[in-house]
Amino acid sequence: MFIQPQENVRSDFHPDLTVILLGTGSPRAFYGRAKPGAVVLAGDKAFLVDCGGGAVDQLIKAGVMPQRISDVLFTHHHYDHNAGFFDVFITSWRTHITSERVYLGRSVPMQVYGPETTKEIIGKMRESFEFDVRLRISYNLSDEAGSRIEYTECNEGVVYDKDGIRITAFEVDHRPVYPAVAYKFEYNGKSAVISGDTIPVENMVKHAAGADLLVHEAYNKPWLDALIARYPEHEKALSNPAKYHTTTLEAAEIARRAGVKHLVLTHHIPAPAADETAEEAYIAGMRKIFTGAITVGRDLMAFRL
Numbered sequence: 001m002f003i004q005p006q007e008n009v010r011s012d013f014h015p016d017l018t019v020i021l022l023g024t025g026s027p028r029a030f031y032g033r034a035k036p037g038a039v040v041l042a043g044d045k046a047f048l049v050d051c052g053g054g055a056v057d058q059l060i061k062a063g064v065m066p067q068r069i070s071d072v073l074f075t076h077h078h079y080d081h082n083a084g085f086f087d088v089f090i091t092s093w094r095t096h097i098t099s100e101r102v103y104l105g106r107s108v109p110m111q112v113y114g115p116e117t118t119k120e121i122i123g124k125m126r127e128s129f130e131f132d133v134r135l136r137i138s139y140n141l142s143d144e145a146g147s148r149i150e151y152t153e154c155n156e157g158v159v160y161d162k163d164g165i166r167i168t169a170f171e172v173d174h175r176p177v178y179p180a181v182a183y184k185f186e187y188n189g190k191s192a193v194i195s196g197d198t199i200p201v202e203n204m205v206k207h208a209a210g211a212d213l214l215v216h217e218a219y220n221k222p223w224l225d226a227l228i229a230r231y232p233e234h235e236k237a238l239s240n241p242a243k244y245h246t247t248t249l250e251a252a253e254i255a256r257r258a259g260v261k262h263l264v265l266t267h268h269i270p271a272p273a274a275d276e277t278a279e280e281a282y283i284a285g286m287r288k289i290f291t292g293a294i295t296v297g298r299d300l301m302a303f304r305l
């Protein structure tokens, strides 16, 4: 079901819908868990969903050169989901030449999708890139069109429908971050949903119904409670996730009700070690609720549907 990242993802055409997890971490700093993000490959397109701090490095490790990215979809605007945008924007615009191949920089405006607030927030970021952008156009002769951004703000509805690829945004609940969305990708008869950050919502059950893959955020409540018991002076900082995230058991319940084939957890809090023993402990109780496939996502895992 899942493949090694370097296998078959370097080619530029993907007959199968493929989801690669770039980062499975959270705002916390865990070794080996990059900030959240995923790349979705379909046909000749590579869509970046969220853009955490390590996005460019993770793309390269995943075998997807950043020059292929001209579409970035934001689920919401917590920094762990957007702080890598400067790097992705400029790197994708730069031509990269190796002895084997030329990776032509993006010569079209970056297409940025996200909930309302996206244009204001990413627009301000883009203004801060202006010094570098001007130099690249005047000195490095980068294509001017690549310096621009075109925005599609949508909380609920189809945001992309071309060449057999359809992407639907739908609202989730990550308040006080409002609005926040999830994305459903459909291609070649397969579907994959990426939740972004959210508490359990009915809209997820509705849009993920029958999906081949559901990448859902989750935190482990007993593990978090144990940390709070150990560090009561940090109770407030530690208990915050409970207010606007989904527990592992709740994610299993969502997957069961939606009838998805495969549930992949991401945005782990606290992150388990990337080994089977720790991951089995992390998902304790989930298999009683959801009998489909469950995977604890690791950075650079790829799922070809």
Ligand SMILES: [Zn+2]
Binding pocket: 026, 027, 036, 078, 080, 081, 197, 267
């Ligand atoms: Zn987050």
Ligand SMILES: [Zn+2]
Binding pocket: 076, 078, 174, 177, 197
């Ligand atoms: Zn968030």
